[in-house]
Amino acid sequence: MIVTYLENCLKEVSVDCVIFGFDGSTVKVLLSKWKNIDYWSLPGGRIKKMEALNAAAQRILQERVGLKEVFLQQFNVFGEINRCEHYDELETTKLIEKSIGEDLSKIPIKHRVLSVGYYALLDINKVKAIPDEYTEECRWMELNEIPLLLFDHNEMIDLAIRTLRREVKYQPIGNLLPDKFTLAEIQKLYESVLDKTFDRRNFYKQITKQDFLVKLAEKRTGSANKSPNLYRFDQSKYEQALEAGMGF
Amino acid sequence: MIVTYLENCLKEVSVDCVIFGFDGSTVKVLLSKWKNIDYWSLPGGRIKKMEALNAAAQRILQERVGLKEVFLQQFNVFGEINRCEHYDELETTKLIEKSIGEDLSKIPIKHRVLSVGYYALLDINKVKAIPDEYTEECRWMELNEIPLLLFDHNEMIDLAIRTLRREVKYQPIGNLLPDKFTLAEIQKLYESVLDKTFDRRNFYKQITKQDFLVKLAEKRTGSANKSPNLYRFDQSKYEQALEAGMGF
DNA sequence: TATTTATGCGTAATTCATACGCATTAAAAA
DNA sequence: TTTTTAATGCGTATGAATTACGCATAAATA
Numbered sequence: 001m002i003v004t005y006l007e008n009c010l011k012e013v014s015v016d017c018v019i020f021g022f023d024g025s026t027v028k029v030l031l032s033k034w035k036n037i038d039y040w041s042l043p044g045g046r047i048k049k050m051e052a053l054n055a056a057a058q059r060i061l062q063e064r065v066g067l068k069e070v071f072l073q074q075f076n077v078f079g080e081i082n083r084c085e086h087y088d089e090l091e092t093t094k095l096i097e098k099s100i101g102e103d104l105s106k107i108p109i110k111h112r113v114l115s116v117g118y119y120a121l122l123d124i125n126k127v128k129a130i131p132d133e134y135t136e137e138c139r140w141m142e143l144n145e146i147p148l149l150l151f152d153h154n155e156m157i158d159l160a161i162r163t164l165r166r167e168v169k170y171q172p173i174g175n176l177l178p179d180k181f182t183l184a185e186i187q188k189l190y191e192s193v194l195d196k197t198f199d200r201r202n203f204y205k206q207i208t209k210q211d212f213l214v215k216l217a218e219k220r221t222g223s224a225n226k227s228p229n230l231y232r233f234d235q236s237k238y239e240q241a242l243e244a245g246m247g248f
Numbered sequence: 249m250i251v252t253y254l255e256n257c258l259k260e261v262s263v264d265c266v267i268f269g270f271d272g273s274t275v276k277v278l279l280s281k282w283k284n285i286d287y288w289s290l291p292g293g294r295i296k297k298m299e300a301l302n303a304a305a306q307r308i309l310q311e312r313v314g315l316k317e318v319f320l321q322q323f324n325v326f327g328e329i330n331r332c333e334h335y336d337e338l339e340t341t342k343l344i345e346k347s348i349g350e351d352l353s354k355i356p357i358k359h360r361v362l363s364v365g366y367y368a369l370l371d372i373n374k375v376k377a378i379p380d381e382y383t384e385e386c387r388w389m390e391l392n393e394i395p396l397l398l399f400d401h402n403e404m405i406d407l408a409i410r411t412l413r414r415e416v417k418y419q420p421i422g423n424l425l426p427d428k429f430t431l432a433e434i435q436k437l438y439e440s441v442l443d444k445t446f447d448r449r450n451f452y453k454q455i456t457k458q459d460f461l462v463k464l465a466e467k468r469t470g471s472a473n474k475s476p477n478l479y480r481f482d483q484s485k486y487e488q489a490l491e492a493g494m495g496f
Numbered sequence: 497t498a499t500t501t502a503t504g505c506g507t508a509a510t511t512c513a514t515a516c517g518c519a520t521t522a523a524a525a526a
Numbered sequence: 527t528t529t530t531t532a533a534t535g536c537g538t539a540t541g542a543a544t545t546a547c548g549c550a551t552a553a554a555t556a
Contacts, residue, residue: 010260010359010362011260012258012259012260012261013260013261013362047327047362049359050329051329052327052328052329053325053326053327053328053362054327056327074324074325076322077301077322077325077364078301079295079300079301079302079304079364080300080301081298081299081300111258111297114258114261114301116325116327166418170414182533183533183534184532184533198514199514199515199516200533200534201515201516201517201534201535201536202513202514202515202516204534204535205535205536206513208535219522219523221523221524222523222524223523223524223531223532224523224524224525224530224531224532225522225523225524225530225531225532225533226521226522226523226524226531226532226533226534227522227523227532227533228532228533228534229533229534430502431502431503432501432502446545447545447546447547448502448503449503449504449505449546449547449548450544450545450546450547452503452504453504453505454544456504467553467554469554470554470555471500471501471554471555472499472500472501472554472555472556473499473500473501473502473553473554473555474500474501474502474503474552474553474554474555475501475502475553475554476501476502476503477502477503
């Protein structure tokens with residue numbers, strides 16, 4: 001029951017997560033399809049009464065993708081009175097009622113909810129996305145094929161990607177990569193996030209002079225050509241660089 | 249009465265403002281001294297039930313300094329369970345009770361409050377800061393002489409100034425200046441915000457090539473030397489630059 | 497007239513971003 | 527073994543942006 005669930009949580013604030021994932025070639029966003037209706041939204045959740053805000057975001061992320069140690073950052077609070085972007089409030093309420101099979105008018109909470117937006121970066125291949133009790137499917141979607149979402153979630157994604165593009169110049173984004181990766185992969189990652197291409201040789205020169213990249217003895221074999229080297233992040237140097245705010 | 253005031257507001261979220269002001273030579277922060285106790289905090293307030301978050305921040309700013317058209321931006325939500333940084337929760341409660349002369353244990357609200365942090369930029373000489381009902385004095389303080397504040401407000405200021413220093417590279421900060429100003433003043437502003445010095449000639453070359461600066465016929469007379477020229481911002485070009493995210 | 501700052505221009509050194517050439521290496525396929 | 531296909535690791539040129547600093551001149555008041 002939705003009422004009992006809400007009892008242990010803050011009622012005026014929630015958390016929504018724009019979870020960016022990289023699959024080796026493009027950056028995608030994780031969306032959830034609600035039960036019984038053909039509408040999607042960002043994964044989100046409530047903050048427990050005795051839970052720190054950032055801890056709540058981390059828990060919600062973990063519930064959805066089973067991962068904790070990822071880059072997760074606040075980027076905006078969405079606090080308009082009416083946060084239904086595409087459909088009006090009544091229409092949205094009806095959709096939610098149809099989806100969860102409950103009469104929302106019976107629920108004593110009758111006010112708008114602010115939502116703290118977080119964005120997360122992770123490697124798609126490391127996770128298995130799991131729907132929550134209101135949703136029946138999780139899907140990674142390309143940035144350019146996101147449908148009309150419930151609430152103000154299109155706006156959230158838009159602001160999250162713009163924030164990421166700005167921030168990426170000052171922070172390494174290793175959390176989107178697998179533990180071991182090739183230089184071509186990290187280049188594709190940057191190209192996908194920033195939506196432009198780089199000259200391979202210049203990119204290699206710049207990235208390899210960063211000391212948080214460690215060249216492994218291993219190679220990725222399998223294709224009909226010279227095998228590319230594998231690299232990994234030096235965790236402590238990576239964090240130092242994050243701290244110092246290095247750029248790329 | 250605090251109870252009736254709170255009735256029309258959201259109870260789990262509040263707004264706190266780090267208001268930066270420039271007086272022609274250094275950047276300062278506006279602090280409020282609570283009644284009956286020797287403790288200071290940032291100006292803040294509640295969000296009304298039917299008021300957008302950003303509108304609430306704007307209203308709170310206006311109540312405190314009488315100005316509306318200033319740069320005002322969210323920078324973080326503070327959501328720890330215990331937001332009393334220096335003194336523990338009990339001690340802080342006692343201080344507040346002593347200050348407002350009410351028994352907080354009688355108030356039905358018994359949970360922590362999240363706070364959305366905003367920072368604002370304005371010209372000190374344009375405003376007259378007014379205390380609210382809980383505070384008896386507003387004072388502009390230098391960044392390096394801020395005392396231990398109530399709640400987590402030292403942390404808020406710290407994060408706000410770091411955010412401002414990062415953002416200032418992408419946004420003109422004209423709201424800190426008077427309507428008419430000299431090149432030396434805008435240089436002092438940048439130096440104060442970024443806490444470093446610039447070569448005057450290079451600074452002048454860069455700033456004057458920005459087309460949102462308009463040189464006036466007027467000069468600032470009075471001192472025993474050549475009078476410096478006055479400048480103003482071209483409002484529409486200034487906003488364009490803000491929009492485009494120009495840097496300096 | 498002396499002193500003090502404001503103004504505006506020039507120039508060199510340096511760093512950084514970007515474009516692109518080329519020789520070599522190594523994996524699998526033919 | 528040879529061929530094909532990428533991967534790797536240089537080098538180099540160009541232009542833009544940053545930074546440091548010299549210097550001539552203007553215009554206020556003391």
